[in-house]
Amino acid sequence: MTLTEQAAIERDKQDPLKDYKSEFYLKEGTVYLNGNSLGLLSKRAEKTLLTSVNDWKEQGIDGWMNGEEPWFYFSEKLGRKTAPLIGAKPEEVIVTGSITVNIHQLVSSFYKPEGTRTKILADAITFPSDIYALKSMLTLKGYEPGNHLVQAGDPKGNLLDEDSLIEAMTEDVALILLPSVLYRSGQVLDMKRLTEEAHRRGIIIGFDLAHSIGALPHDLHDWGVDFAMWCNYKYMNNGPGGTGGLFVHENHFGTEPGLAGWFGSDKDKQFDMAHEFTPAPDAGAFQIGTPHVLSSAPLLGSLDMFEEAGIEAVRKKSLALTTYFMELAEEKLSGLGFTIINPREEQRRGGHICLQHTHSASICKALKASDIIPDFRAPDMIRLAPVAFYTGFHDVWRTVDTLASIVKNEEYKDYTNKRNVIA
Numbered sequence: 001m002t003l004t005e006q007a008a009i010e011r012d013k014q015d016p017l018k019d020y021k022s023e024f025y026l027k028e029g030t031v032y033l034n035g036n037s038l039g040l041l042s043k044r045a046e047k048t049l050l051t052s053v054n055d056w057k058e059q060g061i062d063g064w065m066n067g068e069e070p071w072f073y074f075s076e077k078l079g080r081k082t083a084p085l086i087g088a089k090p091e092e093v094i095v096t097g098s099i100t101v102n103i104h105q106l107v108s109s110f111y112k113p114e115g116t117r118t119k120i121l122a123d124a125i126t127f128p129s130d131i132y133a134l135k136s137m138l139t140l141k142g143y144e145p146g147n148h149l150v151q152a153g154d155p156k157g158n159l160l161d162e163d164s165l166i167e168a169m170t171e172d173v174a175l176i177l178l179p180s181v182l183y184r185s186g187q188v189l190d191m192k193r194l195t196e197e198a199h200r201r202g203i204i205i206g207f208d209l210a211h212s213i214g215a216l217p218h219d220l221h222d223w224g225v226d227f228a229m230w231c232n233y234k235y236m237n238n239g240p241g242g243t244g245g246l247f248v249h250e251n252h253f254g255t256e257p258g259l260a261g262w263f264g265s266d267k268d269k270q271f272d273m274a275h276e277f278t279p280a281p282d283a284g285a286f287q288i289g290t291p292h293v294l295s296s297a298p299l300l301g302s303l304d305m306f307e308e309a310g311i312e313a314v315r316k317k318s319l320a321l322t323t324y325f326m327e328l329a330e331e332k333l334s335g336l337g338f339t340i341i342n343p344r345e346e347q348r349r350g351g352h353i354c355l356q357h358t359h360s361a362s363i364c365k366a367l368k369a370s371d372i373i374p375d376f377r378a379p380d381m382i383r384l385a386p387v388a389f390y391t392g393f394h395d396v397w398r399t400v401d402t403l404a405s406i407v408k409n410e411e412y413k414d415y416t417n418k419r420n421v422i423a
């Protein structure tokens with residue numbers, strides 16, 4: 001395939017998802033490649049947010065039951081609509097909490113140390129908050145995190161090897177928490193295989209779907225994954241601090257939530273105001289307090305777009321964009337000091353490209369000055385997510401072309417090679 005600018009423009013014309021771009025608030029002339037940190041606002045998400053604001057405006061307290069989107073059932077409705085994205089049954093999903101809170105909730109519910117089986121297995125390169133949560137959970141249960149949290153893999157590496165993760169599934173491990181997609185390199189782990197191997201050894205396994213939900217399809221129910229959690233502000237475009245979600249396999253319905261609260265109640269019993277907790281019969285039981293309605297409302301409009309386009313089509317375009325990115329990088333960036341860190345094979349690659357360069361921080365600042373919004377991760381990684389809904393082939397072409405000129409013309413030297421506060 002030819003790698004000319006004209007060919008990129010042609011590919012955009014052929015793209016079946018091309019019309020979605022105009023549904024997003026994206027400044028003219030800007031290429032937004034940071035949707036893996038904070039997805040953009042769509043008009044549909046804005047509309048459902050305003051519906052909930054209006055329900056509050058018009059109905060006050062009655063919005064709970066009589067709003068256009070009754071708040072009392074909203075988390076369940078959003079859960080049901082999320083289910084197809086992760087291959088779950090509708091009642092296995094609830095929209096609630098944040099990743100970190102949901103890790104606390106699910107680990108406190110499913111980590112049941114017994115006899116010599118007391119350890120938690122994670123990996124050495126996952127997102128820090130996941131590790132903080134696991135360590136504090138161990139401490140709460142009276143175990144020393146120093147010898148009870150096992151972190152498999154090379155802490156200086158970018159990729160994980162499933163075989164060595166499986167080797168670390170020893171008899172003293174009670175619970176495993178792993179990412180579906182590594183937040184830096186974008187590597188997809190083989191969740192099906194890891195789940196089978198964990199279960200063969202009698203170990204409970206959960207996944208953090210932060211970097212896979214909304215980017216690629218999953219089959220959590222059929223794979224038998226025990227639990228999962230995610231945020232909705234990355235590929236799901238639910239807005240800053242938007243409410244996240246969790247999955248509990250139906251095999252575990254009836255498990256007592258570790259952190260109980262009244263919104264985990266059976267809906268018909270909740271307002272009896274009894275001091276005896278009657279949990280919901282499904283994943284709803286793992287809610288804690290009053291739902292964050294205004295932080296959940298944009299998700300409804302956003303989910304509508306996923307339902308319409310289909311996650312398979314989203315994944316197909318995402319892979320085409322990242323493949324194209326690498327082809328261009330090989331042609332235009334070779335000899336300029338970039339290393340491609342993300343896996344090349346399609347089934348092992350998530351939604352973003354990860355480049356390493358000694359001048360990454362200043363290159364990112366120069367990209368931003370050219371209206372291309374990247375994502376820097378210390379010490380030297382550039383993450384670029386060409387999100388299927390609002391990124392085109394010409395955007396990718398322009399990004400690689402700009403990267404080449406920033407390095408060739410030493411434009412990056414105008415900027416310090418240091419991260420900003422948020423990066």
Ligand SMILES: *Cc1c(COP(=O)(O)O)cnc(C)c1O
Binds near residue numbers: 127129130
């Ligand atoms: C984004 C991300 C988080 C953030 O957690 P919050 O509780 O939503 O702030 C946690 N873990 C991973 C793997 C992430 O990618």
